Amino acid sequence: MKKILLVEDRQERQSQFLPNHEQDMKELESMSDLKMIRGEAFTNFIEELATESDLTKLLNYDLLIFHRSAIAKKGLVSKINEYVQKNKKSLIYFSGGITQNVYSESNYPFLLINSKDFYSNRLITFLQKYSAGNTKLLWLLYGDNWQLTYLLKYRELLNGTVYPGNPIENREELESIIGKPTISDLNMKIDEIFKLL
Amino acid sequence: MRSLLLYNNNLNQEFVKIFDVRHVIYPSKAEMVSEDFNMDLFIHNRLKEIFLNNKFECIYIPYTLNTENHIEYSGLLVALHIRLTHAFMHELVPIVFLGYENAEQVFKVTDLGSVLFSPCVHFLKEQTIEAKSYLENWMVSKKSVLSSEDYNRFLSMIKINPPANYNTHHSIANEWSLIRLSAMFKEEKDPELAPLRNKIFNDVSQSILTQLYFKFLSQQRARQEFKKDQHKISAAINGIKGKSVMYIDDEGIKGWYSMMGYIFKKSDGNLVCCPDINKDLAKESLVKKIEEFIDSLKIMDVYIIDLRLHDDDFKEEINPEQLTGNRIIKYITDKNDGAQILVFSASNKIWNFKKAIDCGASGYSIKESPENFFTREESKEVFFDFADEVKKLCERSFLKDVFSQKERIKNNFLFVPKSTEGKTFVAGLIEKKGWLDNIYELLKIGSGETLNQALLICFQVLENYVQLPDISDFGYANSLPAGSIWTKASGRVDIFNSVDDQSINTRFDLKFDFYPFQTEKSKERNAPPESIAVYDKLTLKSAYRKGVDVTTLVIIIAVLKFRHNIDTEEIENVMLLRYLRSNLAAHLTGTVDQEKRKIAKEDIFFMMDLFEKLFAQ
Numbered sequence: 001m002k003k004i005l006l007v008e009d010r011q012e013r014q015s016q017f018l019p020n021h022e023q024d025m026k027e028l029e030s031m032s033d034l035k036m037i038r039g040e041a042f043t044n045f046i047e048e049l050a051t052e053s054d055l056t057k058l059l060n061y062d063l064l065i066f067h068r069s070a071i072a073k074k075g076l077v078s079k080i081n082e083y084v085q086k087n088k089k090s091l092i093y094f095s096g097g098i099t100q101n102v103y104s105e106s107n108y109p110f111l112l113i114n115s116k117d118f119y120s121n122r123l124i125t126f127l128q129k130y131s132a133g134n135t136k137l138l139w140l141l142y143g144d145n146w147q148l149t150y151l152l153k154y155r156e157l158l159n160g161t162v163y164p165g166n167p168i169e170n171r172e173e174l175e176s177i178i179g180k181p182t183i184s185d186l187n188m189k190i191d192e193i194f195k196l197l
Numbered sequence: 198m199r200s201l202l203l204y205n206n207n208l209n210q211e212f213v214k215i216f217d218v219r220h221v222i223y224p225s226k227a228e229m230v231s232e233d234f235n236m237d238l239f240i241h242n243r244l245k246e247i248f249l250n251n252k253f254e255c256i257y258i259p260y261t262l263n264t265e266n267h268i269e270y271s272g273l274l275v276a277l278h279i280r281l282t283h284a285f286m287h288e289l290v291p292i293v294f295l296g297y298e299n300a301e302q303v304f305k306v307t308d309l310g311s312v313l314f315s316p317c318v319h320f321l322k323e324q325t326i327e328a329k330s331y332l333e334n335w336m337v338s339k340k341s342v343l344s345s346e347d348y349n350r351f352l353s354m355i356k357i358n359p360p361a362n363y364n365t366h367h368s369i370a371n372e373w374s375l376i377r378l379s380a381m382f383k384e385e386k387d388p389e390l391a392p393l394r395n396k397i398f399n400d401v402s403q404s405i406l407t408q409l410y411f412k413f414l415s416q417q418r419a420r421q422e423f424k425k426d427q428h429k430i431s432a433a434i435n436g437i438k439g440k441s442v443m444y445i446d447d448e449g450i451k452g453w454y455s456m457m458g459y460i461f462k463k464s465d466g467n468l469v470c471c472p473d474i475n476k477d478l479a480k481e482s483l484v485k486k487i488e489e490f491i492d493s494l495k496i497m498d499v500y501i502i503d504l505r506l507h508d509d510d511f512k513e514e515i516n517p518e519q520l521t522g523n524r525i526i527k528y529i530t531d532k533n534d535g536a537q538i539l540v541f542s543a544s545n546k547i548w549n550f551k552k553a554i555d556c557g558a559s560g561y562s563i564k565e566s567p568e569n570f571f572t573r574e575e576s577k578e579v580f581f582d583f584a585d586e587v588k589k590l591c592e593r594s595f596l597k598d599v600f601s602q603k604e605r606i607k608n609n610f611l612f613v614p615k616s617t618e619g620k621t622f623v624a625g626l627i628e629k630k631g632w633l634d635n636i637y638e639l640l641k642i643g644s645g646e647t648l649n650q651a652l653l654i655c656f657q658v659l660e661n662y663v664q665l666p667d668i669s670d671f672g673y674a675n676s677l678p679a680g681s682i683w684t685k686a687s688g689r690v691d692i693f694n695s696v697d698d699q700s701i702n703t704r705f706d707l708k709f710d711f712y713p714f715q716t717e718k719s720k721e722r723n724a725p726p727e728s729i730a731v732y733d734k735l736t737l738k739s740a741y742r743k744g745v746d747v748t749t750l751v752i753i754i755a756v757l758k759f760r761h762n763i764d765t766e767e768i769e770n771v772m773l774l775r776y777l778r779s780n781l782a783a784h785l786t787g788t789v790d791q792e793k794r795k796i797a798k799e800d801i802f803f804m805m806d807l808f809e810k811l812f813a814q
Contacts, residue, residue, distance in 0.1 A: 009477030012508035042477050068232065070477060077232035093230075099360050099408055100236035100274055102229050103266040112229060114360060138266065142306075152267035155297060160209040160324070163264050194298075197305040 002062040002131050004034045007046075009070040011039035013096075017119030027124055033131040035061070046074050055083045063130060063137075067115075068093035084108050090137060094118035101141055111137040148193050150178050155186050198333045201253040203275055205262040208295060212324035216257070220247050222275060223262040236271070240278050241407035248285045255336065256287065257321070257329075260296035260303060272296075273309040274409065280312070280351065281412040289343035291336055293319045308356040315354045316347035357413040370543035370566030372405040375452045377565055377576050383429035384463065390432075393459050397452045430577055433463040434584040440591040443494070445471040445487060445525065446503040446541070457501070466591075469494060480509045484521060488528050496601070498594035499587060500529060500538045502558075504549055517552035530557025535596030535641070539586050559593065560586040595798065599640055602805050603633045609813040614667040622661050626812075632658050633808075640801055648796045649782040655804035656778045659771075660749050662811065663756040671747045671755075678747045682760050691735060692755040693745050702735040705754065707744045712773065712794075719788035725776050728769050729754060750775060761811055771807070774800055 006028075008014055018024035028034060037045045049055060049071075058064060064084060071077055084091045090109040094117075102112040122143055129135040138146035154174045157163065163170050181189065202208075202216040205223035213219060222243045228234055258276055263269040276292050279285055294313065296303075300320070304310030312318065319336070321328055335341075343351065379397045384390045405411050444457050454470040461468035471490050478486065483506065491500075504522035505511060517523060522540065529536045539560045540553045550561050562583040565576055607627045614620055626632050632654050639651040663669055670689075671680035677695035684690055693703035707726040711719070726744055745751055753771060757763040780786040782796055 010508050012480065016508060016512055039477065039479055040482065072232035075232075077230070081230045091230075097235065097360055099410070100271065101269070102224075102236060103263065103269065104226050104229060105265045106226055110226070110230060112234065142268065149267040149269075152298070153264075156207065156267070159297065160211075161207060162210050164206045190298075194302040194305060197302075 001033050002133055003060055004063045004065065004127055004131060005037070005058065005061040006034060006065045007037045007042065007071070008067050009039070009042040009046075010067065013115065014038065014119060017116055018123070019121045024124060028127075031124075031127060031131070034127055042070065046071065046076065049076055049079075050074050055079065058083060058089070059087070061089065063090040063092070065092040065094070065118075068095040068112075069097070084110075092118070092137065092140075103138060103141065109137050111140065113140065117141070145193055145197060147178060148190065150174055151181075151186060151190050151193070154178060154181070155183070155190065158183055158186070198254045198337065199252070200255045200257060200329075200333070201247070201251075202257045203247075203262075203272075204257075204259055204295075205264060207259055207262065207264045209324040212326075212329075215326050215329060218251070218253070222247075223264075223271070235408075236274065237278070237408045240275055241282070244275070244278055244282070244285055248287060253287060253290060255291050255293060255333065257293045257295060260294055260298060268306050270303060270307050270309065273303070273307065273312055276318075277309060277312055277355065277357070277409055278412070281409065281416050283416075289317070289348065291317045291319060291341045291343075293321050293332065295321050295324065297322055308358060311354055311356045312351075315351040317341055317343045317351075352413075352417055355413070357410050359410045360408070370564045371448045371451065371453065372411075374543075374565040374579070375456055376406065378580060379456060381430050381573075381576065381580070382432045382459075384432055387463075389459060389462070393455055396455055430580060431463070432460050434460065434466070434587055435464070436588045437461075437591045438465040439467070440498040440594065441467045441469070441495075442499045442501060442587070442591075443469045443471065443491070443497045444501045444541075445474070445506070445522075446501075447474040447476070447506040448503070449474070469497070474506055476508065478507075480507045480521065483507050484524055484528075487521075487525055491525070491529060496533055496536060496597050498537065498597070499590045500526075500536065501541050501587070502526060502538060504540055504542045504544055504553065517549050518556065520549070520552070523553055523556045526553060526556040526558050533597050533600050535598070535600035535637075537590035537594050537597065539590055541583070559590055562586045593643070595802070596637075596641055599637055599802070599805060602809060603637050606633060606805075606809050606813045611814070612812050614665060616666045619665045619667045622665055625661075626658060636801065636805070640798060643798070645795060648798060648801065651801045652774065652778050652782045652796050652804070655801065655808075656775060658808065659753060659804075663752045664749070668760065669752055669756055671752050673747070680747060680752065680755060682755050684760055690759050692751075692759065693735075696737070700737060700739045701745060702737050703745050704732055704735055704759065705745070706730045706732075706738070707751075707754075709744075712776065714790050714794035715788055716790050719786075726750065726772060728772070729758075729765060731758060731765060757807075757811075763807070763810065767803075767807065770803060774804070 015021050015025050028036065045057075049057060064080070066080065068077065071080065080091070083089075085107050088108055092111045092113060094113045094115050096115045098112055098114045101114060101117060104110045118140070120140075122140055126135065126140045129139060130137075136146060138149060142148065153163075157171060157174065200216060200218070202213065202219035203222045204213065204219065205221050220243070222240065224234065224236070224239050228239065256276075256279060258272040260270050260272045261267050262271040262275065272294065276294070279290070279292065280288050282288065300310065300313035303313060319332060319341070321332055375397060379394050382390060442461060444454065446453050449457075449470055457470070458468055471487055474483065474487070487506070502522050502525055504520045506521035506525075509515065510520045510522075522542070526538050526540070529538060534557070536557070537560075538558045539562060540550070540558045541562050541564065542549070543564045543566055545563050545566075553561060563579070565579045610623070610627055612623065614623060624631070636651050636654050639647040639654070664671075667683065669680065669682045673679065674694065677697070679691075679694035681689050681691045691702075691704075693701055695701050706729065708728045708730060709724040710727040711724045712727065750772065753775070754768055757768050757771065758765070777789065777794065777796060777800075781789045781791070781794075
């Protein structure tokens with residue numbers, strides 16, 4: 001099972017944004033693979049992170065989730081970025097002021113997400129799935145339709161787009177996720193998913 | 198056709214080479230993980246560079262610019278920035294989207310897809326020179342440029358949602374009104390204004406004016422252009438010199454504290470801002486922290502408070518009484534009912550206003566918001582309204598002092614009468630809703646008539662007090678008038694006694710003269726007692742017809758002078774006020790020219806000071 005750390009200074013917002021408020025909070029609190037650092041406990045935790053040079057407190061976790069503004073105030077963003085890159089963790093930053101969600105896989109999986117999208121009705125399922133080791137961060141954005149992004153990219157690739165990096169590796173990586181559909185199968189599958197959205 | 202391609206290495210490379218002008222427009226990983234990264238700001242700044250001194254007739258953008266998330270559809274974001282930013286000078290240019298999806302599919306993934314259905318938007322699936330040429334020839338033949346009518350249609354069709362923080366912790370009005378206001382101040386040559394504007398534009402504008410939602414609202418409202426001569430206003434608020442003001446706003450550090458600092462400095466007022474309204478604190482801890490800050494300073498002339506200071510305040514079901522701002526208002530007014538509190542909020546909800554007043558606020562001023570249709574002229578009015586409220590509350594700040602004084606008199610009350618009349622008097626004075634409370638409440642209403650009423654009560658107190666058996670003994674001995682008072686040490690001091698009809702032993706004499714405010718008609722009668730002459734000891738006066746007799750005024754003077762050692766000057770002011778009490782406040786006898794003299798709040802302050810000397814010192 002993968003371990004997840006969620007660091008949020010504004011506990012009230014958690015309950016305010018989660019669709020089922022207190023009920024969802026209780027469910028989050030009951031998840032054994034999720035450690036939440038919230039509210040006033042946050043202050044001590046962040047102070048300790050700020051003084052720790054190697055961030056060993058984060059070592060046990062596979063996915064690190066932070067309220068970005070809160071750690072930015074303490075100047076911890078660069079330190080955490082370096083740590084995540086070095087230790088190949090997954091990272092999510094959420095914040096109310098983020099106007100566009102951004103996802104990247106290069107070096108390490110990273111998602112920058114608006115607080116409201118983060119505390120969506122997908123969050124609990126995402127954390128369960130992630131912990132069980134069978135989904136990517138994109139699931140949080142798109143649910144089960146997250147594979148659409150790979151199907152569309154594969155179609156572009158088949159249509160002549162050359163993405164940065166090694167073209168063969170690019171193609172092989174995509175095929176490891178979605179298989180090797182023909183262009184007509186691919187179009188059919190894409191259309192099917194769009195219909196279901 | 199001079200075309201521009203905006204992309205991110207996610208197109209057919211041969212197709213890319215067709216474009217003379219092409220720019221990659223997507224952040225690197227290092228940029229996107231940085232602590233202040235914001236996609237709107239990134240796109241805005243890149244487009245600003247690209248469009249600087251350049252003019253294009255057509256812009257090509259792939260649906261998505263993220264090579265690792267095809268359904269991010271960030272190309273739509275770029276297109277909307279171009280359409281909604283007048284400064285780029287390309288808002289009417291046709292936009293061509295590149296990609297294999299159709300518009301309906303894209304719209305299913307993101308609301309930004311609404312732009313795909315707006316005028317002058319075209320699509321190119323095949324990334325070939327032929328397809329591009331065909332499309333451009335068609336656009337030239339159709340003269341594909343957005344008309345003003347098309348642009349309005351575009352604005353009505355697109356859907357742009359506010360970022361989450363505008364749904365929660367603060368309204369966009371915070372930044373909006375800050376930017377509008379800072380641009381209107383006329384103190385152009387003030388060396389302090391330029392850095393303030395720079396700070397606001399750097400801290401606020403950069404993150405807000407570059408935000409797509411903000412641009413959308415601005416365009417949607419079709420705001421008036423700023424006219425330098427018509428719309429400039431002074432930052433200074435007249436009439437608040439030396440007044441102390443505390444400002445409590447959770448978003449204060451994002452520009453409002455600096456702005457208010459400037460306004461109050463220009464007004465010669467003294468502003469204190471409540472620091473560190475930490476959003477990571479639980480609500481109770483936050484309330485306590487603000488209360489501690491308030492208690493750490495002397496009571497202010499005015500408090501300016503935002504209503505929603507904590508995340509919890511944004512819950513839809515919250516009882517307005519539980520809003521952090523309302524709790525702070527109640528805390529302050531529970532301690533001092535006379536504290537003057539101005540609610541300064543983006544909320545225009547009437548129930549929030551009513552509850553704030555119930556909790557003890559004295560005024561309410563609304564921050565300008567783009568959600569309302571405010572013109573520049575109305576923006577000016579918003580500031581004038583705020584300035585008027587601040588000035589009005591500063592003028593009423595005496596109430597906090599009167600309230601404190603009233604409570605001080607009650608808490609330090611020294612007069613312990615033995616007589617029944619004395620005990621009744623004390624109860625009537627200091628109990629809840631007694632005379633002292635009544636005087637305060639009448640001052641709070643503050644009109645001319647209530648000041649008259651307050652003065653009447655003041656003399657009711659004084660006259661009742663001086664005639665108590667614990668205080669004085671005035672009457673007749675052998676059918677001749679005589680009077681004495683009891684000192685605090687219970688010693689008896691004779692004030693006067695009549696020797697016969699013509700002679701009197703007295704400790705003071707009354708002097709008679711007209712007051713400058715008396716009407717000419719009143720001067721046909723005798724002059725009133727206007728001052729006193731005090732003797733060291735009982736002094737024999739013959740042929741005496743000067744007014745020292747068993748009258749209330751004489752008893753008042755005797756008690757003030759010989760029991761409480763009040764200055765002669767103050768006693769003469771009591772005599773003046775008693776004249777006004779009888780000839781203006783109680784009855785309009787026509788002897789006072791009201792153009793020259795009315796009952797003023799300062800008269801009541803004087804009487805309250807006197808009561809403090811009589812009862813609590």
